Amino acid sequence: MKTISGRVIKAVASKFWVDTDDGVRVCFARKKLKADGAIYVGDRAEIVRDRDACVIEKVLPRANALVRPYVANVDVCLVVVAPEPEPDLLLADKVIVNCLAEGIRPVLVWNKSDLEKGDLAEYNGVCETLECSAETGEGIDALASSIRGQTACFAGQSAVGKSSIINALLDSPALEVGELAKKIKRGRHTTRRAEIIPLGEGTYLVDTCGFSMLDAVDVPPEELRLYFDDFEKFRPECRFNTCLHLDEPDCAVKAHLGCGVGRGRYERYKLIYAELDDRRKNKYD
Ligand SMILES: Nc1nc2c(ncn2[C@@H]2O[C@H](COP(=O)(O)OP(=O)(O)OP(=O)(O)O)[C@@H](O)[C@H]2O)c(=O)[nH]1
Ligand SMILES: [Mg+2]
Ligand SMILES: [Zn+2]
Numbered sequence: 001m002k003t004i005s006g007r008v009i010k011a012v013a014s015k016f017w018v019d020t021d022d023g024v025r026v027c028f029a030r031k032k033l034k035a036d037g038a039i040y041v042g043d044r045a046e047i048v049r050d051r052d053a054c055v056i057e058k059v060l061p062r063a064n065a066l067v068r069p070y071v072a073n074v075d076v077c078l079v080v081v082a083p084e085p086e087p088d089l090l091l092a093d094k095v096i097v098n099c100l101a102e103g104i105r106p107v108l109v110w111n112k113s114d115l116e117k118g119d120l121a122e123y124n125g126v127c128e129t130l131e132c133s134a135e136t137g138e139g140i141d142a143l144a145s146s147i148r149g150q151t152a153c154f155a156g157q158s159a160v161g162k163s164s165i166i167n168a169l170l171d172s173p174a175l176e177v178g179e180l181a182k183k184i185k186r187g188r189h190t191t192r193r194a195e196i197i198p199l200g201e202g203t204y205l206v207d208t209c210g211f212s213m214l215d216a217v218d219v220p221p222e223e224l225r226l227y228f229d230d231f232e233k234f235r236p237e238c239r240f241n242t243c244l245h246l247d248e249p250d251c252a253v254k255a256h257l258g259c260g261v262g263r264g265r266y267e268r269y270k271l272i273y274a275e276l277d278d279r280r281k282n283k284y285d
Helices: 091-102 140-147 160-171 179-188 221-227 261-283
Strands: 005-012 014-020 023-029 044-050 054-058 065-069 071-073 076-081 107-112 130-132 151-155 196-199 203-207
Touching: 005 023, 014 044, 014 054, 065 091, 076 091, 076 140, 076 160, 091 107, 091 221, 091 261, 107 140, 130 140, 140 160, 151 160, 160 203, 221 261
Parallel strands: 023 054, 076 107, 076 151, 107 130, 151 203
Antiparallel strands: 005 014, 005 044, 005 196, 014 023, 044 054, 065 071, 196 203
16 A cells, blocks of 8 residues: 655545645545544645545644644744734734744734734734735735745634635635624634645645634743743843742833833733633642
8 A cells, every 4th residue: 555645734524635745635534543633734644545545544743733723733823813803912912822832933913904004013022023904915925925935824813814814825715705794793704624725835824713712822820921022031130030020029021011011911911821820720629
């Protein structure tokens, strides 16, 4: 039996689409790989032809993985926000923490700049930021250069325009896009599952479903600060080297609120910290 390798680009029910040098093959999975989470979109896999069907035999070790959205082997994650629906920066900050913990480069993208310009100054020193409009094409070239040759996953709330940006990056639109008004009324998500769209020259785009709830990654609460680069640069000036920037005296992060540290970022840090702390308490209660 000939083994060929490829990348899982789509999964529907028990079928997997695997992109190989010979084109895309629709595969089933070996029984041992049927458990939830055994195969993610983005996984690199070995497949064999077994009688008439192609079968995934083995999943290669993952470089990294995200759980919201479920996707593996990502280089960069475009965290998309827009003037409408109202930006949920707590969600964006959690996605950014999850990316940094997994070694994925986060980029915060303000889409729909045709409707309203974004103000992402708070994210200076946190991650790269970009503004674009899938509608007018503004900023799309800059976004394309930022992700060239990489696997780029689009994440964020429903209706911010993830699929629309991917369509703008493609020569001809390939993805279904939903209407905001209809979505709000019906609470409908247009994209139902993660899917990889190869863009050529080693660039892969991962479209995902919108989400509004996310657990921050499972890091001990004391380590959360390590994923806030904008705070970390002031830590040497805090009185205590172990400062969590919460109730400690002479905290340099608090001293820089509004001038070097965004007040919103700080409030969201406290919320994420409290969530991680609660989770730990529940674990040991
Ligand atoms: N004005 C404007 N509208 C946009 C832009 N990008 C997307 N939209 C609109 O926003 C709505 C939602 O776009 P989608 O691309 O379906 O959003 P999504 O993030 O993929 O949503 P889900 O698949 O549900 O997660 C559609 O009506 C788009 O036409 C933009 O740059 N400007
Ligand atoms: Mg979509
Ligand atoms: Zn401090």
